[in-house]
Amino acid sequence: MAGNSDPLTPRAKLAVTAGKAVAAASRAAGRGSGSVIGGRVALRLDPDLLARLAQNLDVVLVSATNGKTTTTRLIAEALRAAGPVVSNALGANMPAGITSALAGGSDAKFGVIEVDEKYLAGVARDTDPKCIALLNLSRDQLDRAAETRMLAENWREGLAGSKAVVVANCDDPLVVWAASSSPNVIWVAAGQMWKDDAWSCPSCGGVMQRPGDDWFCGECGFRRPTPSWALSGDHVLDPHGSAWPIHLQLPGRANKANAASSAAVAAVFGVPPQVALERMYQVQAVAGRYDVVQFQNRDLRLLLAKNPAGWLETFSLIDPPPAPVILSVNARGADGTDTSWLWDVDYTRLTGHPIFVLGDRKLDLAVRLEVANQHFQVCENLDQAVQLCPPGRIEVIANYTAFQDLRRRVGN
Structure with missing residues (x-):
């Protein structure tokens, strides 16, 4: 000791x-x-x-x-x-x-x-x-x-x-x-x-x-x-x-x-x-990360990705197309207020997935996805995004405070 x-x-x-x-x-x-x-x-x-x-x-x-x-x-x-x-x-x-x-x-x-x-x-x-x-x-x-x-x-x-x-x-x-x-x-x-x-x-x-x-x-x-x-x-x-x-x-x-x-x-x-x-093996989820939750009669898997390296690893986890993907990005103090890192992420890895975008900086993300030739819809909130998602388990990827917002909304 x-x-x-x-x-x-x-x-x-x-x-x-x-x-x-x-x-x-x-x-x-x-x-x-x-x-x-x-x-x-x-x-x-x-x-x-x-x-x-x-x-x-x-x-x-x-x-x-x-x-x-x-x-x-x-x-x-x-x-x-x-x-x-x-x-x-x-x-x-x-x-x-x-x-x-x-x-x-x-x-x-x-x-x-x-x-x-x-x-x-x-x-x-x-x-x-x-x-x-x-x-x-x-x-x-x-x-x-x-x-x-x-x-x-x-x-x-x-x-x-x-x-x-x-x-x-x-x-x-x-x-x-x-x-x-x-x-x-x-x-x-x-x-x-x-x-x-x-x-x-x-x-x-x-x-x-x-x-x-x-x-x-x-x-x-x-x-x-x-x-x-x-x-x-x-x-x-x-x-x-x-x-x-x-x-x-x-x-x-x-x-x-x-x-x-x-x-x-x-x-x-x-x-x-x-x-x-x-x-x-006892560890099933970590502070909500990797949890699969029920929301509006759908299965949502919650994935945290805070930076380019994290997004790259997370893209390797998600179900293959056409699994729907919800992306949420904020830029509050705990996230870092500079969103230029979005340009370092290879969003072409999402080709074939229906994509739904939300969060405080959804428009920053939308511009980035547009340049990457991805098909996406900008949504006001999680409820709207889930309603628009086609069938299948929904992969939800969010950065730090956006992830906390989503956990609160789904009661996780």
């Missing part, structure tokens, strides 16, 4: 109590879970509270542009084989939300924490993690994090010399560059569908060579490390070369990759791959 078992200071206890009270009041007022406002109040009363709450936990941090919430869930399920877990399972992944989550886990052995990419170095400083999982880095929320290489640089500087075991995706050059400053790295070949943020070398700026699944810089020699864990079809290959079957209720290649990284993390804490992967 990390640290000692001293109880919280009186000030810390007061901060926790006040934070929980504010969170409860926020929930009662119908303003969401209250975890963020509760955490803010608690940290205002005791700025060191996050470090105090983490001191008796074996902490795992999970950061990435895509897949953080799901991977956090998978790791939490796997580690429950070894003891009680506290986790920010609902995805409140900045310091306030993380503090709220840890305040609710007084008997936990493990803290499995999803961390927003921009906050990783600071949260790692506060929580003294045993393990950090780095999955991918790609363009996202362009108004707040326009430059992926700068994020990689922040990770690299923040993790330099860290005592944590870093479990990192060796197929993403930006992640490799970020993790390479750490003395103890376990490389996982988890794959990378989206490559448009990694054509230039993060080390020297040279052009990246990509023969097959390999990659290297022809100018400075920066290259893909040899993995000790790998995703291979429907199996995870461990460092001994054994192949363990992946059984998930979550769909798609990306979730198999998340499971491979999660198995590598679980092994750091002594949970064998077979046990870890069996436990991951």
Whole structure:
């Protein structure tokens, strides 16, 4: 166990109590879970509270542009084989939300924490993690994090010399560059569908060579490390070369990759791959993602896609044409207000699907679909879109706040 078992200071206890009270009041007022406002109040009363709450936990941090919430869930399920877990399972992944989550886990052995990419170095400083999982880095929320290489640089500087075991995706050059400053790295070949943020070398700026699944810089020699864990079809290959079957209720290649990284993390804490992967089967949906819900006598599958890399992975999941597809895009604070990323998404992959468009920025999306020669209808709301959809299960793809709006509408 990390640290000692001293109880919280009186000030810390007061901060926790006040934070929980504010969170409860926020929930009662119908303003969401209250975890963020509760955490803010608690940290205002005791700025060191996050470090105090983490001191008796074996902490795992999970950061990435895509897949953080799901991977956090998978790791939490796997580690429950070894003891009680506290986790920010609902995805409140900045310091306030993380503090709220840890305040609710007084008997936990493990803290499995999803961390927003921009906050990783600071949260790692506060929580003294045993393990950090780095999955991918790609363009996202362009108004707040326009430059992926700068994020990689922040990770690299923040993790330099860290005592944590870093479990990192060796197929993403930006992640490799970020993790390479750490003395103890376990490389996982988890794959990378989206490559448009990694054509230039993060080390020297040279052009990246990509023969097959390999990659290297022809100018400075920066290259893909040899993995000790790998995703291979429907199996995870461990460092001994054994192949363990992946059984998930979550769909798609990306979730198999998340499971491979999660198995590598679980092994750091002594949970064998077979046990870890069996436990991951329990996860059916993650904060509403992948849920199939009934709405107006139709089956709707809810899929979250926040950025170009996420949309690319999501298109590979959906039922084949002519399955109807509803797309919803907002550009509120939590989404990033810049929608120019829509032009980086290959919407020709939707050819043959009847498409229905809604959300605050439905007209931005409509223009993009027009240029991609897609047939679509702009709708005022979900109810209208569902009524217009031809028969079959409806695939609903939305970015962050649009996804929350849809969940509220369908009562999920």
